Amino acid sequence: MDMRDIAKLAGVSSATVSRVINGSDLVRPGTAERVRRVIDELKFVPNGSATTLKYGKSSSYGLIIPDITNPFFPEFIRSFEGILVAKNQDMLMATTDFHASKMQQTIHRMLVRQVDGVALLASEIETGPIETLIRNRVPLVTMDRRLIGRGLSDVSIHYLSGMTQAVDHLKQLKHHKIGYIGGSAGLTISDHREQAYVKAIERAGLKFDPRYVRVGNYRVSGGETAMVELLEMKDRPTAIIAANDLTAIGALRVIHREGLSVPQDFSIVGFDDIELSDIVFPPLTTIRLPRHELAEAFVSALESSAKDPHAVGKQYTVKSSLVVRSSTGAPRKRK
Amino acid sequence: MDMRDIAKLAGVSSATVSRVINGSDLVRPGTAERVRRVIDELKFVPNGSATTLKYGKSSSYGLIIPDITNPFFPEFIRSFEGILVAKNQDMLMATTDFHASKMQQTIHRMLVRQVDGVALLASEIETGPIETLIRNRVPLVTMDRRLIGRGLSDVSIHYLSGMTQAVDHLKQLKHHKIGYIGGSAGLTISDHREQAYVKAIERAGLKFDPRYVRVGNYRVSGGETAMVELLEMKDRPTAIIAANDLTAIGALRVIHREGLSVPQDFSIVGFDDIELSDIVFPPLTTIRLPRHELAEAFVSALESSAKDPHAVGKQYTVKSSLVVRSSTGAPRKRK
DNA sequence: ACCATAAATGTATTCGTATACAATTGACAA
DNA sequence: TTGTCAATTGTATACGAATACATTTATGGT
Numbered sequence: 198m199d200m201r202d203i204a205k206l207a208g209v210s211s212a213t214v215s216r217v218i219n220g221s222d223l224v225r226p227g228t229a230e231r232v233r234r235v236i237d238e239l240k241f242v243p244n245g246s247a248t249t250l251k252y253g254k255s256s257s258y259g260l261i262i263p264d265i266t267n268p269f270f271p272e273f274i275r276s277f278e279g280i281l282v283a284k285n286q287d288m289l290m291a292t293t294d295f296h297a298s299k300m301q302q303t304i305h306r307m308l309v310r311q312v313d314g315v316a317l318l319a320s321e322i323e324t325g326p327i328e329t330l331i332r333n334r335v336p337l338v339t340m341d342r343r344l345i346g347r348g349l350s351d352v353s354i355h356y357l358s359g360m361t362q363a364v365d366h367l368k369q370l371k372h373h374k375i376g377y378i379g380g381s382a383g384l385t386i387s388d389h390r391e392q393a394y395v396k397a398i399e400r401a402g403l404k405f406d407p408r409y410v411r412v413g414n415y416r417v418s419g420g421e422t423a424m425v426e427l428l429e430m431k432d433r434p435t436a437i438i439a440a441n442d443l444t445a446i447g448a449l450r451v452i453h454r455e456g457l458s459v460p461q462d463f464s465i466v467g468f469d470d471i472e473l474s475d476i477v478f479p480p481l482t483t484i485r486l487p488r489h490e491l492a493e494a495f496v497s498a499l500e501s502s503a504k505d506p507h508a509v510g511k512q513y514t515v516k517s518s519l520v521v522r523s524s525t526g527a528p529r530k531r532k
Numbered sequence: 533m534d535m536r537d538i539a540k541l542a543g544v545s546s547a548t549v550s551r552v553i554n555g556s557d558l559v560r561p562g563t564a565e566r567v568r569r570v571i572d573e574l575k576f577v578p579n580g581s582a583t584t585l586k587y588g589k590s591s592s593y594g595l596i597i598p599d600i601t602n603p604f605f606p607e608f609i610r611s612f613e614g615i616l617v618a619k620n621q622d623m624l625m626a627t628t629d630f631h632a633s634k635m636q637q638t639i640h641r642m643l644v645r646q647v648d649g650v651a652l653l654a655s656e657i658e659t660g661p662i663e664t665l666i667r668n669r670v671p672l673v674t675m676d677r678r679l680i681g682r683g684l685s686d687v688s689i690h691y692l693s694g695m696t697q698a699v700d701h702l703k704q705l706k707h708h709k710i711g712y713i714g715g716s717a718g719l720t721i722s723d724h725r726e727q728a729y730v731k732a733i734e735r736a737g738l739k740f741d742p743r744y745v746r747v748g749n750y751r752v753s754g755g756e757t758a759m760v761e762l763l764e765m766k767d768r769p770t771a772i773i774a775a776n777d778l779t780a781i782g783a784l785r786v787i788h789r790e791g792l793s794v795p796q797d798f799s800i801v802g803f804d805d806i807e808l809s810d811i812v813f814p815p816l817t818t819i820r821l822p823r824h825e826l827a828e829a830f831v832s833a834l835e836s837s838a839k840d841p842h843a844v845g846k847q848y849t850v851k852s853s854l855v856v857r858s859s860t861g862a863p864r865k866r867k
Numbered sequence: 868a869c870c871a872t873a874a875a876t877g878t879a880t881t882c883g884t885a886t887a888c889a890a891t892t893g894a895c896a897a
Numbered sequence: 898t899t900g901t902c903a904a905t906t907g908t909a910t911a912c913g914a915a916t917a918c919a920t921t922t923a924t925g926g927t
Contacts, residue, residue: 199913201913212877212878213875216915242640244646244913245914247915250585291617291623309577309580476785545907546907547886548907554884579883579884582885584884585911585914587884587885
């Protein structure tokens, strides 16, 4: 069943049907009504491929993330998808699992599908795939790369605001030895977070000690491994800031496993403020990264680039801020 | 850039280019090589809309879930997407948030996109949307509806296997009063789970007490509310089975908040075995629902229906089984 | 009633790929 | 060399919707 069938039944031409469907105002109300009735009766659904082919736009955006299993992403996706659906756009989601090959494959699929733009929350890996998109004039919005260009926008998180609050909060509680468990080595996003930590420490007038900085992997396991190492130190920190909440939860687990407690023996600060962080015990003090604002920034960046793919994109910034719960407190006095 | 451009540069016709791209074997190897070289050089990507329009198939499947924020779904999606990508299929994901209107909208979008089939993990709401799909001859695979038909398959979970193991396990620990916190009222999936509980209780020769059965909402909050009610009972149960892990975690929180402990004061059994269940404290004994098998069942159901949309679908079954961790133990003796 | 003009509708073509069918080329035998 | 047949390659068209342009119909003024 296609528009011509509808046209025949409504006694009009396919052009009129198309106009009715697209809400053109140059159709007489009576005619439009008649056509609409036929469409409803036959429950006609237009063929999107034909529209995309003709129109050159697919009204869909790609979303590439590294790992849907990290709760941060589903929470982001919910907002992102919600915003798109409200605008009658579709979302093509893909996961890279941090593999460059999957990334390539994914981008290829998005090109085939004629997406109107790509939101890349896994910019980590390489620049190759990014160039592929740019070359094909597909608007791209990255996270935390801090580079813009023609058809290339970026949404960055202002880590420093939240990190400063976290360090100040800990300092006020009389912590002087504040450690940091980072993300996977070699990712720009990890660097940004770590730099914010270093800067916040220095700004607070505390001494930066590289021995207190450990590498993680953005997952629970990385937090565990790093925390084990930190526990083995003689002069160990009394507070830990983690690169994300999962890492913080990993640290928490190790501390509990060792029979120590939070926040009496260690204060822990996470990053992201995933829903989970309010559920674990003790509820996690964490630096909130507002998902909905982030999603909104991505969508508006995508939209404006889609409107004019030739223009230079914008740099968006989303602030982070501390949420104090129960995993931070004054350190236990040691003799 | 289209196939004709490639054809011109390679000195062949567009038909040959198409044949090369689709791996037809009636192209002379030398010619194919020449064409492939041009494609690579120009990094040509074919237009999927045109292919879909011509071919009538989009090589993509729809996935409809209620709530991506429930960790069960991301874990499922990871497998589902992985399997599809390996077969060069795309996934169009959509969330319903348990709203019938969103469901309708979502299904409409999938029809427009010409998906080759839909996996519906949110069959809960109504039958209307389902009929829309059937009418449009889009293969449909539902979860736990236990109805099949032309182009309609179903993947059901054999709850009873895991539930029986759970009840037996608790009985062996000397629990006689085993409560149940269910899912949202009115969903078939909730009924299936609850029926399995009732049957398992009776099979174990225990007394079924309806006062021990409470309604939840598949989220932490539902587990909390229900657990508060259960705690207020005079003759309260000593063990609780929850309809999913989030519910169990909600119960866990309330118990801790009241200064009681698990498994000393209460034994708790979850359902799903989300990754989280191994991370909470204490690690949750739970009934595992194998995500990967589930995803595989969905994909094979989709594929066989897509191959022959006219045939009657199949009923798949996936077993559940108990995973014992630390949230279950012998009940504390009460005087 | 008639013309000018605006409003409404229709006709024909385009988007890029796949493929039925047609045409050409090549291999080999006689 | 020519014919036969298979292997290649090319030509023309269809898929379904959108739209430039053409045509018809309605409206209003005289």
